[in-house]
Amino acid sequence: MExxxxxxxxxxxxxxxxxxxxxxxxxxxxGMPVDDDFTLFEKLCLEGFQSGLSWxxxxxxxxxxxxxxxxxxxxxxxxxxxxxxxRLLEDASIIRHRGKIEATINxxxxxxxxxxxLGSLGALMWGFEPPDRVLTELAATTDxxxxxxxxxxxxxxxxxxxxxxxxxxxxxxxxxxHLVGCEARDRTAAAxxxxxxxxxx
Numbered sequence: 001m002e003x004x005x006x007x008x009x010x011x012x013x014x015x016x017x018x019x020x021x022x023x024x025x026x027x028x029x030x031g032m033p034v035d036d037d038f039t040l041f042e043k044l045c046l047e048g049f050q051s052g053l054s055w056x057x058x059x060x061x062x063x064x065x066x067x068x069x070x071x072x073x074x075x076x077x078x079x080x081x082x083x084x085x086x087r088l089l090e091d092a093s094i095i096r097h098r099g100k101i102e103a104t105i106n107x108x109x110x111x112x113x114x115x116x117x118l119g120s121l122g123a124l125m126w127g128f129e130p131p132d133r134v135l136t137e138l139a140a141t142t143d144x145x146x147x148x149x150x151x152x153x154x155x156x157x158x159x160x161x162x163x164x165x166x167x168x169x170x171x172x173x174x175x176x177x178h179l180v181g182c183e184a185r186d187r188t189a190a191a192x193x194x195x196x197x198x199x200x201x
Contacts, residue, residue: 033173048159122198
């Protein structure tokens with residue numbers, strides 16, 4: 001792992017400098033703390049769609065996923081049924097995988113249950129935030145991501161294992177895994193200091 005200085009003079013995590021799509025995502029989204037339920041739900045679902053694929057593939061199709069899944073408003077997604085599944089299986093703009101499409105609808109229904117119980121999906125997800133640390137080596141899973149995946153599985157969520165959970169935690173700001181020396185690390189750390197965790201307000 002290393003920090004790369006781009007032609008614009010900005011130091012970034014190596015992966016954030018690899019393509020223009022990744023650069024935009026790295027600089028403005030990845031690692032910034034998120035409390036919006038629909039954004040959290042979107043990431044939960046898109047991580048599931050990524051299984052077996054690259055995140056770049058999903059990122060480039062994200063606007064199409066948002067279009068077909070009602071902006072990941074889980075109130076609306078929960079109402080989708082078999083006709084919608086069949087329609088989406090014909091839509092080449094997204095990943096046409098029946099299990100993942102059905103899991104998105106199922107997960108919306110489970111998210112509604114979580115909101116009823118805890119007040120928001122965010123209250124559940126942020127409950128697994130680990131202590132701050134400095135990334136010294138690549139991690140695919142952690143104790144916290146394993147616990148998150150176990151809890152979501154118990155609640156009936158699908159396509160969300162420990163590796164998926166950790167990628168979710170990195171992207172949604174539950175951890176700050178920007179490398180030391182990356183321009184975004186301090187900015188992300190500052191955002192985390194002022195961030196009000198869901199369920200604590």
